[in-house]
């Protein structure tokens with residue numbers, strides 16, 4: 001059966017070689033006589049899998065020894081609450097930039113526990129740019145950014161300077177798309193279902209000195225201390241998701257690491273943005289300097305709202321028939337969006353651009 005080019009924003013494409021290896025090992029993992037799905041998380045083979053996943057992500061992201069690496073559940077959305085619960089604990093306030101839906105959700109969740117200062121927002125122009133960051137409140141317990149805005153298609157190409165205030169980054173949709181200096185951050189987190197593996201596991205990276213801020217008496221599952229002490233196995237971890245995570249890390253390493261992946265991502269993104277910038281029918285609504293390498297929203301030049309909606313629907317339907325799937329924009333913003341994560345091959349973006357050119361010739 002033919003596989004489509006899948007432009008979904010997440011869960012999204014996984015490298016084909018990873019899926020093939022998982023299929024090979026489905027019935028029997030190495031010499032264990034069982035599937036990874038069936039094995040005890042306390043078994044030797046699974047202990048090797050989770051240790052391997054950690055070692056590989058440390059290598060691929062250049063995570064120093066003074067950071068903990070955790071594999072948690074509850075998605076990035078649970079991190080929106082765990083972060084303030086564990087770290088907004090000194091002055092009970094933190095700084096947030098509002099750059100889209102997910103950044104807003106992180107701030108809203110923090111508001112339940114203290115003061116979420118909004119130090120910049122791009123809402124006035126439909127999230128099409130990133131507000132300039134000119135520093136942080138020195139008393140803020142931390143400064144939170146969403147590194148790549150999955151729905152709106154913006155990305156920080158340089159990390160904001162916030163002085164001594166701990167910087168926390170939601171890197172769900174940008175993780176390992178490009179080299180990132182982990183040491184600029186106190187905490188990083190990412191749901192796996194874009195660049196790391198299947199849904200179900202969330203990567204959390206915490207600088208060790210941050211652990212001192214965690215109050216005693218938090219519910220066990222909501223305290224990072226519990227998960228550090230338990231080596232991400234306080235309770236049953238999402239074993240199979242962690243196994244696929246490890247295979248994806250092996251794939252990244254074998255591709256040549258984050259730097260090589262970054263160059264491929266730049267080439268894919270350039271191809272699509274160059275076309276959008278030269279098209280008479282399609283355009284990118286995002287300011288050039290902050291365009292995401294991973295999520296590319298686009299609209300048509302049709303001014304009449306009903307006609308534009310009909311044209312979008314026609315595009316999505318016809319692209320699907322051409323084997324290019326999940327190109328509808330997020331339900332909150334409409335239009336179209338191509339998510340071109342690490343596992344999307346260059347050929348997929350070439351096929352998309354060829355289809356868009358042909359559609360434009362017919363419909364512009």
Ligand SMILES: Cc1ncc(COP(=O)(O)O)c(C=O)c1O
Pocket residue numbers: 009010074075076077078102146148149150151170171172173191192
């Ligand atoms: C940047 C970002 N943060 C957070 C989330 C929420 O992630 P989850 O569904 O894993 O809770 C998403 C989901 O797409 C996202 O793109």
